[in-house]
Amino acid sequence: MTHQGDRFTVRLGRFVLRHKLVVVLAWLAAAVAGVFATVGVGDRLTEDFAQPGQPGYEANQAIHRLYGTGGDDPPLVVVVTLPAGSTAAGQRTEIGELFAAAASAMDARVVSYADTADPRFVGDGGRTTYGLVFTEPTRGMNADLSRPLDKAMRPMLMEGATLRVTGMEALADAEAKGLDVLAETLIGGLGALIVLGFVFGSVLALVPVLVAAVSIPVTFLAVYGLTAVTEIHTIVQFIVSLVGLGVAIDYSLLLITRWREERALGYEGEAAVERAMATAGRSVVVSGVTVGIGLLAMVVIPVPFLRSVGYGGILVPLVSVLAVLTLLPVLLAKGGPRLDRPRRRLSAGPGRWSAWARGVVRLRWAGLVVSGTLLAVLGGAAFSLQLGQPVSGSLPRTGPAYEGLSELRRAGIPAGVLTPLDVILPHGADPAAEAARLAELPGVRTAVAPQGWRSGATSLITVIPTDETGTEAGRATIARVRAAVPAGAQVSGEGPQSIDFVTAVYGGFPAMLALISVLTFLLLVRAFRSLLLAVKAIVLNLLSLGATMGAVVLVWQYGYGSEPVWGLAGTGSIAEFIPAMIFAFLYGLSMDYEVFILARMREAYDRTGSTDEAVVEGLGRTGRLVTSAALILFLAFGSLAAAPQPEIKMFATGLGLGVLLDATVIRALLLPAFVAVMGRWNWWLPGWLALVARVPAGRPEDRQTSERCLCHCCQ
Known part of the structure; x- marks a missing residue:
């Protein structure tokens, strides 16, 4: 029986085979243009x-616009430890001069014990104090401002005192080590070639x-065009x-394997290509x-950020x-025939996967x-998922920034x-009174409103x-602050924006x-001509x-x-956008293997009428293919994991x-076992659904058997 999708791929195959030179030249021209686009696209990305x-985002934009600092750019935290016998109260003037140097050199907004005389800026019995230095936004500049800040403040440091600079971005910069895109792609390509x-x-x-080397730059060319709109x-x-490397190789692997069969x-010749296009091409x-x-x-x-990732992602499979x-x-x-030398003869026997x-x-x-x-067991762990920012304890435990964090902890000052959080008060609100009121909220260490x-x-x-706003207790504090601020006030910071993002x-x-x-x-x-196989594919995908x-x-x-593996402690939470991105990409990528296997099972069942034989032939013919394809994708994603950003x-x-779990536990064990258990139920398609999907309802003998009995015993 020829399916409509078969006819499309066969017609397409015949068309390209009649116009070989045009097809090759078109792809070559697009690939050359894509190489130039790949070089220039980085400057057009954001x-x-x-x-x-979203309230948190709008508050952060407002504080950037009005004050030029803060918002979703957390401050640098300067930790000063005075010599034995000295206290912050006794050296308040010197501390003020020290932080004034920071404000001047960095064009920063600064608050410290010198501005507020607030004892909650002091720890360790008065010897250790800290200040917050809100610099201009640095996103996209890849600039570590902790070093220039240290350099600006050190000449004003009191004799015998120590100065350390820490902060969330300074801690994160310590782990931002890894490979660039080109190096990762080359490593992934080498692994795939092996x-x-x-x-x-x-x-x-x-x-x-x-094929991947052509499709990747062409995809970059399309992305370059998207950046214009x-x-x-x-x-x-x-x-x-x-992802482009893995997907292009996987699809090529499927078509070439069927061509060899x-x-x-x-x-031989074009006949073998056309037959492969009619089956593997449709898959x-x-x-x-599906991707x-x-x-x-x-x-x-x-969310524009995720929407742009979706646009770029759709271009990859397209x-x-x-x-x-x-x-x-x-x-x-x-x-093909000349390149397939020496060619290993395809076994006609059962093979390891058939066994x-x-x-x-x-x-x-x-x-x-x-x-x-x-x-x-694995799915149960997902119920403890926490979405939010990383906490300081998950960041590297070496380097100057970590030494500053350790000094804070030693002095009894919490990591919060x-x-x-910055609160932008509207006209008419009394900053001092509001700060005093907010400071009394549970979970708030202090709240300050410097005069300037x-x-x-x-x-x-x-x-x-x-508590840090990336923790559950910190998120609860944000909720209390938001509920307590006067009408018209805006609460900014990484924490509020994270909550709104979720x-x-x-x-x-x-x-x-x-x-x-x-x-x-x-x-x-429409693809499998089956009700149960379609439902099962979706359910197994969601379980995966x-x-x-x-x-x-x-x-x-x-x-x-x-x-x-990476020397990074547990993050305590997962970046907010990670589950959505994993779902969006993995939903289609893992479905690839479902399509590869079930298409062969459907094909075998149409020929033999036996579910057991369909399972054996379907998995026997595709098991090695699926395992190899999954390994290639796994190597590609392993290369991607070498990126410097922890979120990537x-x-x-x-x-x-x-991909690894899907190709082993799901497709090699759960899928064939489920199909074998369900027997002829796998191939049943109600007439009304066949009309909706515009496909044949199946062979007459299948429907007759289904009416009598749909259990395994009838096989």
Whole structure:
């Protein structure tokens, strides 16, 4: 039976084979232009995390506009320890001169014990004091301001005293080490080439890498064009390079593997290419569309940063599918047979994966229990997910910034001083009275309103919490401060913006998930001509995503993997945008393997009428392919994890673990066991749904059997 999708890919294959030279020249021209675009696109990308309309973001924008400092740029914290016998009260004037030098040299807004005489700026029995230095925003400049601040203040330091500079950004700068995009892509490409060499055993291993080498710069060309109409975040360049590398190679691997099978059956030349396009080509289309559907979650989220990532992400499978369905058939038709030397003969026997599949069919219930238990354990860890900023304890434990943090702790000063809140008061409010009132709130160490903090009709208060705003206790303090400020006041800082981000992104997530699931369901019903297979694919995907998030929680939030691998302690929370991005990308990427395997199972069942044989043949034919494809993606994401930014490390870890988990536990065990258990239920499609999806309802004998009995015993 020829499916409509088969006809499309066959027609497309015939078209490109008739116009080989035009196709190759078009891709070559686009790739050359893409190389130039790749060089220049970095300057057109943004690092802005804009959240228009959200109170925290608008407050941060207001404080930048009115005061030029603060907001979502946390201050540097200067820790001064006086010599034995001296106290901050006794050297208040000298402390004032010290921080005045900081304000002058850095053009900063400064508050310290000298301005306020507040004893909560002092610890260690009066010997240790700290001050907050709010500098101009440094995002996008990659500038560590702790060193110039130290240099500016040290000449004014009292004799015998010590000075240390710390702060959240200073601590984070200590870990910002890693590879650039080009180095990561080259490493990922080398790893992929090694895997492909093992899979093909011939020069043909170079072809998927060549397709990726063409599709990546062409995707960058498309991204370059997008920057002319909308802002695109800088993280997109990592996604295009590494995700693009993995996706293009995976799709190429699928088509080339099927092409080799057709040649082993005696088909040569363009006939082998056309037959591969009719089957594997259709799977590539379905997989690419599924990835695009998953990324719709990013596009419809009302956060420009994530929306731009969604735009860039959708381009990756789009360009990869186009390259695989147009350029690759030409390469296979013209040079495939010559490149496939020496060629390992495809075994007609059961093979290791067929033997594995027969074992799963025989022990189907055990396979369900084992895989389900593992997913439940990992998924359970996801329920302890905490979204928010990293806490100081998760940042590097070496370097000058960490020494400053240690000095604060030794003096009995809580780490909440690293994440203060700024409150912008409207005209008519009394800053001193409001500061005194806010200082009495639970979770607030102190609140101060220096005399000079005025701009236009507004005034400013800094609220210093006891707990860091990235912790649960810190978020509770933010809620109390927001509830207590007078009407018209705005609460700024990283913490409020983080809370609002979570609300904006995840508030409508259930409805978004429902929409994506419905679209995917209709696509898969049309692809597999089955009700149960479509539902099962979505459910297994969601189970895989839940287990992946649980693994990310264990690796990063609790530090069971981040500390031994990267030397980074558990973060205590996961960056707010990470789960949304992992979901959007992994939803489609993991569905690729589902499509690869189930398409072959459907094909085998249509030919044999036996579910057990369909499972054995489907997994036997695709097991090695799926494992190799997953390994290539895993290596690509492993390269991405070498990026200096901890957020990208988290993202790459989630994608890598998700792909690995999906290709092993889900697709190699849970999927075939479930299909084997469900028997003929797998192939049933109600007539009304067939009409909706515009596909045949299945073979007449299948429907007759379904009416009599839909259990395994009827096979």
